[in-house]
Amino acid sequence: MATHRCCALWSYCGRRWSRVMRCCRLSGLCSSWPSGPLGARHLSQEKPATETHFGFETVSEEEKRGKVYHVFESVAKKYDVMNDMMSLGIHRIWKDLLLCKMRPFPGTQLLDVAGGTGDIAFRFLNYVQAQHKGKQKRQLRAQQNLSWEEIAKKYQNEEDPLGGSRVVVCDINKEMLKIGKQKARAQGYKAGLAWVLGDAEELPFDDDKFDVYTIAFGIRNVTHIDQALQEAHRVLKPGGRFLCLEFSQVNNPLISRLYDLYSFQVIPVLGEVIAGDWKSYQYLVESIRQFPSQEEFREMIEDAGFEKVTYESLTSGIVAIHSGFKL
Ligand SMILES: COc1cc(O)cc(C/C=C(\C)CC/C=C(\C)CC/C=C(\C)CC/C=C(\C)CC/C=C(\C)CC/C=C(\C)CC/C=C(\C)CC/C=C(\C)CC/C=C(\C)CCC=C(C)C)c1O
């Protein structure tokens, strides 16, 4: 964890410096300023590449971006089947629980960042549609004197079965979005769903736009987690909710030993056999170990400006759902 903190600090300093430099350059202040925190080099020289981690490897931030892109480009076609195989379907329960926590209502505007092949978005659409139908039924039951024609008419006139809810899936990877769109077409999802290519660190949306922001198994892959959290805060409406489903820290030592064995001995093998890609699944298990603990991540969410930040560990802490509000 010390490595994680060190990388985060170094990456933070680097970005702060490049922001100062960008402002100065824009205001014409800095033509004679040195170009790095140590102040010894001339502007024409390159800024040192800020280091971060890609699994257990230390790489430059640019390299990490490219490598993460390559991982998901490579696994996209086998992504869904791999998740079912690796977790024996348990990832579906975790995603359902995320929706239960969200409890969206007809009208909710959701942004699902790093939404990949659409698992969260499809669950959201099912949920709000069922909610809306239930509400409609209750309203009709309350109106005791309607004839069957009037009831049929009310059902047929219903233009928006989602009651105004919308979900935007935003992901940086074209291949993941392509598979998501194919799945949506095959499963008949169309209304209330949009696909946007975009970076969690620089979201292509206005301020105060969404009621809920979700990110499931995505934030671990982002280079500057603090920047992604700030963006989440920016695009949420006041009162809006941040929800993150991510791998976390297992607290039971016995389960932790078994989980480690399973992760390092089985998952890359499954990756090779099913997706023909050992390396991407080695990255998956390594990146899980690099991600901050439940408490550390809670603090990071608070640092981004969220309030009432809580978390719930699931399956002995293999994953956790963090929640926070923009108040
Ligand atoms: C590239 O990046 C990615 C790519 C992706 O495709 C996906 C993601 C994002 C990830 C997800 C959406 C979810 C992916 C799911 C996981 C990574 C797995 C999570 C793990 C579990 C739910 C199970 C946790 C396992 C344990 C607590 C330990 C139990 C382990 C055992 C009983 C096996 C111990 C292993 C050995 C002794 C090694 C030798 C064993 C063999 C060769 C036999 C092989 C055994 C199996 C295949 C059994 C599999 C067993 C389970 C899945 C256990 C399930 C049971 C329970 C938790 C009760 C992404 O970022």
Ligand SMILES: C[S@@+](CC[C@H](N)C(=O)[O-])C[C@H]1O[C@@H](n2cnc3c(N)ncnc32)[C@H](O)[C@@H]1O
């Ligand atoms: C493990 S998948 C999760 C997909 C989906 N949320 C799910 O739960 O199945 C991680 C996703 O994060 C996306 N991703 C990685 N870095 C990103 C970034 N900076 N901005 C947006 N998406 C990113 C990847 O392209 C990939 O689709």
